[in-house]
Amino acid sequence: MTDTFEHGALKLQKRKPIIFAAHSKASFYFRAHISKFILEQGGVPINPFMSFDYFLTDSIDRDIVREANNNLVRISEELWVFGPIADGVLAEIQQAKKQEKSIRYFNIVKSRDIVETSSSDAIMEEGLEQYRGQL
Template identity: 50%
Template sequence: MTNNRVNKLRFSKKSSSDKIIFTSYSKRNFYLRSDISAFILNAGRTPISPFMNFDYNMAGLVDKNLIRVANNTMLKKSDEIWIFGEISDEVLIEIYLAKRLNKPIHFFKKIDGEKFEEVRQDSVILEDVSSWLWDWVKEDKVLERWHPRLRFKKSYPLVYPAYSKRNFYWQMHISQFCLEKKRVPLNPFMLFRYFLGDSVSREGVYRANSNIVEISDELWIFGEISDGVLDEIKIIKERGGRIKYYKITKSNPVVFRQISAKSAKFEDENLEKYRHLL
């Protein structure tokens, strides 16, 4: 994500209004994922959507348990959880976890086109969940033995994979690589793909992108460094976060090999003057 004209706006400090929103909805509403993320962005918030970030379980490229831990980690790192549509089994568990973490929970239903409106908890519809189980969640009863996802207590560090739009097509492979290293990728080209069809302002996307860099523990750079990646390096360095550099070897399968900052290459030779920032 590179645009010199908006760098100052894109990488301004995270304000108190820029809350990180974990989105939860049934796989039956998978087709609404872009609309949901756009709705949250247009509300001035930053969406972290599992169905955007990991597509549909990473298309089977990684162990599903890695995704379960990653989803739990993202929920823990979020400020609020917003529920869209019917309450499925997985949505129920995310509500349960959010309640345990004292996260604010909001419920929404689709009303027209790309629009959603907030509704009360007592008006939600259960998709494939027993009413007694829903009552248990509302009453804060312990459910750990009822669902495999609740057996995962661990979390993984959040990593922001930074790469030029020229390497956009490696997005799924990059996320797979991070997950297999037991890191949770907050992959901007997947979370905001591709800028959600221009249904939100570029400024809104850049602001949200800055917010996910802010909450990341590490920055992993893949391929050549663009001016946008340079800005992401500045943010993570200010926070004292860890940075790693990877060379992309375009083979089948693709290979990511860790290199030193000294060996990293720039996308544009005019950026070489900023090497001291690496």
């Protein structure tokens, strides 16, 4: 006779949306708070800075990381944008739009609060304001 393995995790099977957390290195130190926020909102976060933070040290070719990142955007169901929009975040937004994914925008207030905003009020990094129409 074999005992049946039981664990509390096996009872937790509720389907939750997979959310890609798009944010620039400006919010790198806020990455865990962003993932926590997505979990609290009922989603499952895919946060590139939690998976690929080592790319900032240039220890791996950036195109390898970018390709992996693009695959994460592809398999996610939604893209949520946090904080200032950098060129890499804009590329993620364009990919998500092409794939017809739902996109939501959030500003980080007082370095601890996350507030949903519209694409017209999303903060753009210097030099990218001209691309606001592509959000």
